[in-house]
Amino acid sequence: MIPEIDVRGCIAKKKTEGTLSFSFDADGALLDIPYVGFSSPVSAELAYRICEDDAVEVRGSIAFSLAGACSRCLSEAQARITGEVEGVFVPGTGDGEAYGYRGGKVSLAELLRDSVMFALPARLLCTACSEWEKE
């Protein structure tokens, strides 16, 4: 499950920073490498900071595994992928640079979806093929 950041609740408790650690199932539709799928949930380690103007900065990292057929030779292949998470949420509607949030709560789903998409490799190679490509 992807948690929410209860900005209002944090401010009421005078808490302006926190960390979140959780895992969730990625949307398989994000992945467009043929014959490859997510083989683990996505684990996320995030830190957030609530600024004076109620903007919320979120940063951290995600990790997940892919498994399926090698994009070159179709042998079994797997990889552990890590990626960065970085986003700013502003009250109301977001713009091109910041995500928006409403009702005093930040939903991390869209940021995580974007972070997973950004971390995804263009293809998956088996051990033999990645060795071969290095030479």
Ligand SMILES: [Zn+2]
């Ligand atoms: Zn291969």
